[in-house]
Amino acid sequence: MKREEIKVCILRVGGTNCDAETRRAFQELGVQAEVVHVNDVVKRRSLLEFNALVFPGGFSYGDYVRAGAIWAKWMLAKLGGELKTFVEENRPILGICNGFQVLVETGLLPGFDGISPYPEAALATNLPPGYNCRWVYLRHENNGKCVFTRKIPKGKVLRMPVAHSEGRFMFAKEKEKRLLERLYENDQLVFRYCHRNGDYANGSFPTNPNGSFHDIAGICNPEGTIFGLMPHPERAFYWWQQPDWTRQQWMPQYGDGKLIFESLIDYLIEKF
Amino acid sequence: MTARLFIRRKTSFPLFEVNLLEATDEQLLEISREMGLGLNVQEMTAVREYFRSRGRNPTDVELQTIGQTWSEHCFHKTFKGKIKFNGKTIDSLFKTYIRKATAEINPNWCFSVFEDNAGIVKFDEKYGIAIKVETHNHPSAVEPFGGAATGVGGVIRDVLGVWADPVACTDVLGFGPLNYDYEKLPSGVKHPKYVYMGVVAGIGSYGNNMGIPTVNGAIYFDESYVGNVVVYCGCVGLLPLEKFRRNAKPGDIIVLAGGKTGRDGIHGVTFASAELTEKSEEVSRPAVQIANPIEEEKLKRGIIKIRDLELASAITDLGGGGLSSAVGETAKRFNCGAVVELEKVPLKYPGLAPWEIYISESQERMLLSVPPENLKRVLEIFEGEDVEATVIGRYTDDKILRIYYQGEKVAELEISFLFKPPKTLKIAKYKPAEFEEPSFPEPSDLTETLLKLMASPNIASKESVIRTYDHEVKGNTVLKPLQGENAGPNDAAIIKPLEDSWKGIAVSCGMNPSYGKIDSYWMAASAIDEAIRNNVAVGGRRIALLDNFTWGNPEKPERLGSLVRACEACYDFAKTFDTPFISGKDSLYNESPLGPVTPTLLITALGIVPDVRSAVSMDVKAPGDTIYIVGKTFQELGGSEYYKLNGLIGKTVPKVRGDQAKETFKAVTEAIDLGLIKACHDLSEGGLGVAAAEMAFAGGYGMKLDLRRVPRENLSRNDFVLFSESNSRFLVEVSEKAREEFEKLMEGRVYAAIGEVAKVPRLIIRGLKGEIVVDALLSDLLQSWKQTLSKGA
Incomplete structure (x- = not known):
């Protein structure tokens, strides 16, 4: 399909708050992006009008119970059928921050064996505990499966901000070794927190800002079409959003976040 | 009988x-x-x-x-009432000083000031910026988390209440010393550490949940805040000026939208206007509201949609006084009466008496007046956002407020009576503080002193708090509160609110409670100077000011006297700097069993940055660049952090030399516009020594300075030159190739090259005799600066 035909749906509910900047990122790249309230989808729209779906950042329904949990159950209850079709047709789904939490809570990620009836992983309370807003380095780990990072070479170090209090990716302790192996086998690992030079954080704070298992910052499903990450690519899109632009003589026009949106669009143009 | x-x-x-x-x-x-x-x-x-x-x-x-x-x-009442002072009668502090300054400056870029919940200035031809800063001291003293969170919620609604979409929050906080002795705490007063943790968490929780970046603020510690915590919450919003609607008329429907009404927040306003006592916890706990930021986030979406479709004729928030204030003030403003049917108000639980419903300050509620023909669409929009909206009455043409409950008339009051309380007459007296200027020998090792100063709570890094606030959400924060990997403190934050414009908003603040102990006039002058220079330092200009007073009981003549003096300074220096006041708020009666609060004036400055690409951060950029000081240093250490470190207060409080200061600000702005300045940092608490250290470790390069070159008056001690807190001064970094042009521009102004950025990671300062008085590793300075509050909230 042509770039300008691409339609991206940025879903929102009460408490979603990163929708505008996410839409801006897509629009800057020449695709149609619309922010749609879930109430509208239920009443008069369909997810299947769109080629890609984004769960943006925020505090959906106040993040009561667990971050993302209420929105996840809501989606399955009210729009479960459409969502399943969306996934089966390999239409891409992106979850940023709260959106990542939603994708894990819906069982879409890691999705080892398709949509899981229960969460197979968790984005737990940060260690050290508390909300943390800072720029971090991410090392790209994917061998090419993830459609959201297909334009990013493996091993490249990217810079983006995180801002959350529940971002510690973890598996059940007794399964973590085996499940980590499966992530590697399926090429589901996408980003790990690292130092500026690319060395993994190895759990050290604040390089790993939340105590995430194996320094995991983002993963995709085995098909590579569903991707969730805690950092915010939409806040690392333009040069002037970078934390050090006042120090530089020259800045590239865009930040690293753009690569993710661009990869997605590239995939849509090629596959649909 | x-x-x-x-x-x-x-x-x-x-x-x-x-x-x-x-x-x-x-x-x-x-x-x-x-x-x-x-x-x-x-x-x-x-x-x-x-x-x-x-x-x-x-x-x-x-x-x-x-x-x-x-x-x-x-x-x-205090700001609008009459005050006898020094043999004259002041008829309204507000009109005589604050509003008068604005009226006399009368800039054409003020769109609506002192009229609504928030002041509005023009951003460009199409857009306006709304801004408001609130005080929420009393509730935060009783319930720190809820008090602070609802402070943020309230000020965001103030901005929504002028149809603006919130784009940034600010917060300035004052706490007692965190290591305060538990034994000394009187009954009913909470420990500063507990208050600090709760307030910081409350502020972060509300702003983060709403998705509004918290970009600017400050934290001060003072003994007097043990019993009187200070919580200022600010919000900046953006609105298309042509969508600003303020034309309610008789027949318009009163729509209450948002959260349900409960018993939380009963008598909040009367509580806020009384001294805190041992019993405040027990008696006034219901005065503190309960926060639900997600409700407000949804409400905001609905309101912005209604604004864009121009469906309502007026809007106001429900804050202090609840419905009683919102309905009454709207009716008064549009020369209407109103009929309200209280049983229609959605309640959290049954059993509220009509008066409770009418004055409850439950959060997340807004009042809209809607022409009947638009009602259906307004209700649909709120429903689409999962927001409850209810018709509770209508405006009438008879200027009488009539309230019904289940058909029974429970109130009938003339609006004109309701808004004409008897004018108060208060007595004010002013007596200068009787402090002595101390005399003590100059320490031989100023490195040690500087390290200690870096660690003093008012100077120490607030990173552990700032990182718990999302300052990046919306993706428009061009200049962030923390600069570089070592998180240096930028002087102001810059937001780029529009997608298709490089124009930015600079937000900064100034507050000097320590000077308030000595002289409230110069404290106010200093706060104004500091707020403006922080703004100027990043490239802001065309500055508007907000005043927020936290004072003691105004019935006590000395307290009121110092308030009058502060207002005098507000008038004098707003005029000097051509910086009109556009909004403000006062919190009086800040007294606890431990005594009154130190008079604390917060000045918030809102500036425009014509092109955010020319913004300047505070970190040094490259070795070899020259460091200049702009502005003159005087022997002004009264109330300084240096004196405080030595357990002293003194009396030589920093003054503001208006004309010189104005020249300095103009020069710095010009130099920034010409691209001559690579880094700029204002000199405030801790003076030259602290500012230099912060610039150095934020940039990761050392600095070599020479105090002999510092333009100064009556100063012959190294420690005084290094730590004096004289106002209107900056440190700036200029590259070798820009030096000539910079010096040409600065001709005739007070400035001097005092050193250079160095490759070695040390701060080395030569004293007045050429001897080395400071030689500190950046890593040591950084560690001292970061350790004090490293544990965070």
Whole structure:
């Protein structure tokens, strides 16, 4: 399909708050992006009008119970059928921050064996505990499966901000070794927190800002079409959003976040 | 036998008539106390006169409505009343000083000031910036988390209340020393550490949940804040000026939207206008509201949609006084009356008396007036956002407020009476503080002193707090509160609110409570200077100011005297700098069993950055660049952090030399516009020494400075040159190739090259005799600066 035909749906509910900047990122790249309230989808729209779906950042329904949990159950209850079709047709789904939490809570990620009836992983309370807003380095780990990072070479170090209090990716302790192996086998690992030079954080704070298992910052499903990450690519899109632009003589026009949106669009143009 | 004061009306719900007509003066006060009205004899007598002329007794709903409307919090009696001071009578501090300065400066870019919930200035031809800063001291003292969170929620609604979409929040906080001795805490006063943790968490929680970046702020520690925590919450919003609607008329429907109404926040305003006592916790806990930021996030979406479609004729928030203030003020403003049916108000739980419903300050509620033909669409929009919206009445053309509950008329008041409380006359006295200028020998090792200063709580890094606030959400924060990997403190934050424009908003603040102990006039002048210079340092100009006063009990003449002096300075320096006041708020009666609060004036400055690409951060950029100091240093260490470190206060409080300061600000702005300045940092707490250290470690390069070159007056001690807190000064970094042009531009102004950025990671400072007085590793300076508050909240 042509770039300008691409339609991206940025879903929102009460408490979603990163929708505008996410839409801006897509629009800057020449695709149609619309922010749609879930109430509208239920009443008069369909997810299947769109080629890609984004769960943006925020505090959906106040993040009561667990971050993302209420929105996840809501989606399955009210729009479960459409969502399943969306996934089966390999239409891409992106979850940023709260959106990542939603994708894990819906069982879409890691999705080892398709949509899981229960969460197979968790984005737990940060260690050290508390909300943390800072720029971090991410090392790209994917061998090419993830459609959201297909334009990013493996091993490249990217810079983006995180801002959350529940971002510690973890598996059940007794399964973590085996499940980590499966992530590697399926090429589901996408980003790990690292130092500026690319060395993994190895759990050290604040390089790993939340105590995430194996320094995991983002993963995709085995098909590579569903991707969730805690950092915010939409806040690392333009040069002037970078934390050090006042120090530089020259800045590239865009930040690293753009690569993710661009990869997605590239995939849509090629596959649909 | 005395008459019965409260007579229950025969209704199925609780409603009392209050026997004012037969009450003695003593009983008037008893009624005021019993009902929590907070009215004095003079005011109660005026109320009695009114009902005498009506030939009937008031209901509890009527008395509560009057109590709320006439409270200090809602009516600002002290700022609007008469004050006797130095043999003259000041008729309204607000009109005489604050508003007068704005009127005399009269800039064409002020769109709406002192009229609504927030002040509005023009951003460009199409857009306006709305800004408001609130105080939420009293609730935060009783319930730190809830008090602070609802402070943020309230100020965001103030901005929504002028149809603006919030784009940034600010917060400035004052706490007692975190290591305060538990044994010294009087009963009923919470430990500063507990208050600090709760307040910081409350602020972060609300702003983060709403998705509004918290970009600017400050934290001060002072003994007087142990019993009187200071919580200032600010919000900046953006609105298309042509969508600004303010034309409600009789026949328009009153729509209440947002959260349900409960017993939380009853008598918040009367509580806010009284001293805190041992019993505040027990008596006033219901005065603190409960926060639900997600409700407000949804409400915001609905309101912005209604604004864009131009469906409503007016809007206001429900804050202090709840419905009673919102309905009354709207009716007054548009020369209407109003009919309200209280049983329609959605409640959290049954059992509220009509008066409770009418004055409850439950959060996340807004009041819209909607022309009947638009009602359906307005209700649909709110429904689409999962927001409850209810018709509760309509505006009428008779200028009378009528309130019904289940068909029974529970109140009928003339709007004109409601907004004409008797003018108060207060007495003010001013006596300069009797502090001595200390004398003590100059320490031989200033490196040690500087390291200690870096660690003093008012100077130490606030990173552990700032990182718990999302300052990046919306993706528009061009200049962030923390600069570089070592998180240096930028002087102001810059937001780029529009996608298709490089124009930015710079937000900064100034506050110097320590100077307030010595002289409130120069404290206010210093706060104004600091707020402006912080703004100028990043490239801001065309600055508008906001004033927020936290003071003690104004019934005490000395407290009021220092307030008058501060207002005088506000007028003088707003005029000097051509910086109009556009909004403000006062919190008085900040007194606890431990005594009054240190007079604390927060000045918030809102500037415009014509092109954010020319913004300047505070970190040094490259070795070899020259470091200049701009502005003159005087022996002004009274109230300084350096004196404080030595357990002293002194009396040589920093002054502001208006004309020179204005020149300095102009020069720095010009140099920034010409691209000559690579880094700029204002000199404030801790003076030259601290500013230099911060610039150095933020940039990761050392600095070599020479105090002999610092332009100064009457200064012959290294420690004084290094740590004096004279106003209107900057450190700037200029590259070798820009030096000539910079110096040409600065000709005739007070400035000097005092050193250079160095490759070695040390701060090395030569003293007045050429000897090395400071030689510190950046890593040591950084560690001292970061360790004090590293544990965070």
